[in-house]
Amino acid sequence: MITAVLYIFSSCQEDYGYRVEVPVSDITLASPEKNAEIDLNEMSIDEYTFSWNETIEGGTTLVLSGSDVLLDPVYFKAGEAKSYSIKAELLDQITSGFGIENGKTGTIYWAVKPTDHIGIAALEIRPLNVKRLISRLLLPENQKPVALDGDRPALPVSFAWDTEGEDPATAYSIVFSNNNEMTGEVVTYNVGAVNSAGITNSQLQDVFIKYSSHPFKSMRLYWNIKKTEENEYLSRSSSSIEVNPMMIYKDVRGDEEITYKVAKISYRDGRVQYWLAENLRTRKYPDGSDIEEANYMFAPSNRYTEEQVKAFGGYYRPNPSMFQKLPAAGWRVPTITECRELYEEALAQEGTYNVLRDPVFYNYEPT
Known part of the structure; x- marks a missing residue:
C-alpha cells in the first residue's frame, strides 16, 4: 500500500497549509487493457478474465462499477489469485444493473483492491466498453406474467424467436429450466423448423x-x-416468464385419478389457506x-347425473382413524x-354464503 500526499493552501489574512495523506492500493492492472x-x-x-500483477497477504478483490470513481460497486473476492473470470451471462446482468440497456454498448470501470482494505483508493481504474447481450427470444416478453387456465388446458401460449441468418431447415426445441x-x-419440447410455436x-x-416447491404459488421459469x-x-441469454399455476389438484390414488x-382463501387477518373447491x-x-x-x-346413480355426483x-x-x-x-x-372461520369469511363477502355454494345443484331436489 502506498500513500498519496495532498497539500492544500488557503489564504485570508494568514496562509495555512494542510497535509492530507490518502492511502492508495499498490496493485497494478494487467488485462483487459484501457478502453478494451x-x-x-x-x-x-x-467468460471474461480480469488480471493484475500483484497478490498480497489477505487476498485481493475485483471491483466493478458504472462510475469512474467506483460508486455502487460490485465485488468479487479473488483470494490469493491474480485473476478472476466472470461468465458472459453474469457480466451482462452486472452491466444491466449499471444502467446499460439490452443490446447497447456502455462503459463500466474496474479496479483491484486489497480485500482487507477495500475502502482505500485504487492505484488504477480502467474503463471497459461492454456491449450487452441481444436476445433472440421475442415472445413472450422477458418476465411476462402467464396465468394458466385450468378450464382451458389446451389453450396455447405463443413463443417466438429470431432465426435470421440461420439455415431455414434448422429444427428447434423450446427448453425450460428453473x-x-x-x-x-x-x-424440452421439439417444435421443428419454425420460428414460433405454441406450448x-x-x-x-x-x-x-x-x-x-409449492403447487399454488407463482414462480419464475x-x-x-x-x-x-x-x-x-x-440465444446466449435465456428469457423468463412468471407463471401463475392452474388452481387444480390432481389426486392420483392407484389407478384412480381425479382432478x-x-x-x-385470503382471510381478512392476513392468513392464506388453500381449500379444495370441490x-x-x-x-x-x-x-x-x-x-x-x-x-x-x-348418491345413487339412477337418481343423479354424473355432474350431480361430482358436485355432491x-x-x-365420521370415523377418526379413516379421516x-x-x-x-x-x-x-x-x-x-376452520370451517366456521371459512363461513364467517364468506359472510363478509359480497354474495355471502353463496360464494361457497354450488351454483347449480345447491338447492337441487331429485324427482
Whole structure:
C-alpha cells in the first residue's frame, strides 16, 4: 500500500497549509487493457478474465462499477489469485444493473483492491466498453406474467424467436429450466423448423409442477431455444416468464385419478389457506387401496347425473382413524373451527354464503 500526499493552501489574512495523506492500493492492472471492447454476443467466448500483477497477504478483490470513481460497486473476492473470470451471462446482468440497456454498448470501470482494505483508493481504474447481450427470444416478453387456465388446458401460449441468418431447415426445441443458466435437468419440447410455436397451458403446468416447491404459488421459469441437431442454444441469454399455476389438484390414488379445483382463501387477518373447491369423491386411500364400503357412500346413480355426483361428492362416515388416512400428502381434513372461520369469511363477502355454494345443484331436489 502506498500513500498519496495532498497539500492544500488557503489564504485570508494568514496562509495555512494542510497535509492530507490518502492511502492508495499498490496493485497494478494487467488485462483487459484501457478502453478494451467486449461484445457479450460473441458466442465463442463463455467468460471474461480480469488480471493484475500483484497478490498480497489477505487476498485481493475485483471491483466493478458504472462510475469512474467506483460508486455502487460490485465485488468479487479473488483470494490469493491474480485473476478472476466472470461468465458472459453474469457480466451482462452486472452491466444491466449499471444502467446499460439490452443490446447497447456502455462503459463500466474496474479496479483491484486489497480485500482487507477495500475502502482505500485504487492505484488504477480502467474503463471497459461492454456491449450487452441481444436476445433472440421475442415472445413472450422477458418476465411476462402467464396465468394458466385450468378450464382451458389446451389453450396455447405463443413463443417466438429470431432465426435470421440461420439455415431455414434448422429444427428447434423450446427448453425450460428453473435457472437462468439452463443447467441441471431441463424440459424440452421439439417444435421443428419454425420460428414460433405454441406450448399449451397443460404443458406449462407440467413444467411448473416439476420445478415448483409449492403447487399454488407463482414462480419464475426460464426458457431458451435450442438448435436440435447442433445441441446449442440460439440465444446466449435465456428469457423468463412468471407463471401463475392452474388452481387444480390432481389426486392420483392407484389407478384412480381425479382432478379437483382449488381455491385460495385470503382471510381478512392476513392468513392464506388453500381449500379444495370441490367435494372429495375418492373411493381410495392415498396408497391406492380401497376405502371400506362401510365408510363411504355415493348418491345413487339412477337418481343423479354424473355432474350431480361430482358436485355432491362422497359421503364419508365420521370415523377418526379413516379421516387420518383419507387426505393425500400435504392435505388434511379441516377442523370445525376452520370451517366456521371459512363461513364467517364468506359472510363478509359480497354474495355471502353463496360464494361457497354450488351454483347449480345447491338447492337441487331429485324427482
